[in-house]
Amino acid sequence: MAGAPQKALRTSAANAITADLVAVLVAVTEGEPKIMTIANGGALPSGPFEFAHRSLQTGLRAWVEAQTGHPLGYVEQLYTFADRGRAGDAKSLHSISISYLGLTREDKVGRGFEAHWSGWYEYFPWEDQRAGLPPSLAKTLAARLKAWSKSAASTSLQRERWQRAAITFGFDDREWNEELVLQRYELLYEAGLIPEAVRDGAAATTVIPGRQMTGDHRRILATGIARLRAKIKYRPVVFELMPAEFTLLQLQRSVEALAGRLVHKQNFRRLIEQQQLVEETGAIATEAVGRPAKLFRFRHAVLAERAVAGTKLPLSRT
Amino acid sequence: MAGAPQKALRTSAANAITADLVAVLVAVTEGEPKIMTIANGGALPSGPFEFAHRSLQTGLRAWVEAQTGHPLGYVEQLYTFADRGRAGDAKSLHSISISYLGLTREDKVGRGFEAHWSGWYEYFPWEDQRAGLPPSLAKTLAARLKAWSKSAASTSLQRERWQRAAITFGFDDREWNEELVLQRYELLYEAGLIPEAVRDGAAATTVIPGRQMTGDHRRILATGIARLRAKIKYRPVVFELMPAEFTLLQLQRSVEALAGRLVHKQNFRRLIEQQQLVEETGAIATEAVGRPAKLFRFRHAVLAERAVAGTKLPLSRT
DNA sequence: CGTCTTATACTCAAGGAGAGTATAAATGGC
């Protein structure tokens, strides 16, 4: 208990900051993932955390409802950002962003609200691999990243850069990993290939396709997409995005939309059924060409029954 | 873009708050997981986020080094808490806690620092299932939770409570799930069985064993343990806690210590080796009864080679 | 009535995970 370095007392008022609450609110409509945006698609719904809010989540709910007229259902925290603006923006230093992921069904946005739903692949065209990479991107992306790698000072640094690019983007016959959304975004940022990087001080060049957002919002969105893509694999969260009744194909299309890649139909059904995630409603889908499909509903009971978690440890019984 | 509800302008200064940085700093020594504590084991290292800090992480590093003399290595963000004090403490409302998980090797804490290492099972005795539940707890825990369930108003609520208890604690022949650390803590808190609950206003009773901490710190610790237990299964983070050279048994003991349960020796080795996580140093362990074991070191190269992530989607090749 | 399209049921092989058995290489007591 000696006295030197612990520096105990909290200097409360002196270090006051502000906290912003930012929402990545997701819905899936007709096989396309959407996110709620404001400012004409240029920002995510957000607002300051205020004294009046009872907790972070209620604060977030208040802001999102005020800005979009859309009540929030499933919500989980994503990440808290506070690194100073990349170009050294002094203001951002005193403000932190606490981001959340929310899941709902698309809904009419009330009139008088500037919010609307935007397709999330508008912001990340390279993340949609369902039909392979968009041809416009396919060549550019690899070429630009190759050039960036080559521009490094040393050969070892060049190799390092390219290896990172190859791993995250699946070049050189590597597997595409749909969860590396944030890593891909960060890499493109570092390579100066997206507008935000140029805005923050990178050398001006032709950027690659993909809509820009204010501040860190596109990074936050990338974090949200990554989290959701990881989560659908071990938790039944897709159902938060589905209507009450749906066919297995609709369910599959939603998963594919989120993951940005196609799944094997028969095996997908096997997976869903063996996990007893759904039950038949008895009804049959009407629209449609082809043989009509049974309608299913989510078995809410599974949430209570299980506390799923994947073990990868070779546990011992004794 | 009509005018009604969006409430755009940021009222910056009016909503100033303070942010605390809190660290769950973990090490494993001789098969026991330790955490760095201050205040004689009653709190986690923490301090306010200040203007001077370039980012949240650097702020955290500064505080931990100041309080413990221990430089921080591997660090990841855990969670940001801001719910008002459970009993309605007004002060806590204006402050949020941003928590981090850090991994290191145990080290002498420099003189003049009030920090020291505490075994993490002192705070969560029920989480150590390596030798089964400690006999003192085995009976009490189930009985107390049963009583709490029974005390609910309606039969359906009673059933609900007991089901939650059974799932999180593995009663009624359910599997123990070592990842549900936070859920177990929250349940015990709600049931009023731990000191913090009584402190925050729950009816005074005999609490169950386990050391208390200030504020939310034990909750934050639970979050950290849960994260680490989940993570060791799909990322090679254990090696952050190991010395440069180790035997496979030492590695196994560390994993068991963290997970709080025993693993199957032969299968554990198979797992480690097939993933090519380690390589022989050529040396042989000296101490020991029994046949001497080979020493291994972590293959740092795997971090660059792979971008592991478990897929559970039945992907399609076409 | 055949064709197209989607739904749904099965099959099959390869790989991984759980649970042991079998040896090997030390130590310590006699």
Added chain:
DNA sequence: GCCATTTATACTCTCCTTGAGTATAAGACG
């Protein structure tokens, strides 16, 4: 030196999961 004990390490075996298909059913439509 020999044997019991302890830990290390190598294999084996079986079952379940997963990837990848094939086969058949049930509608719509010309």
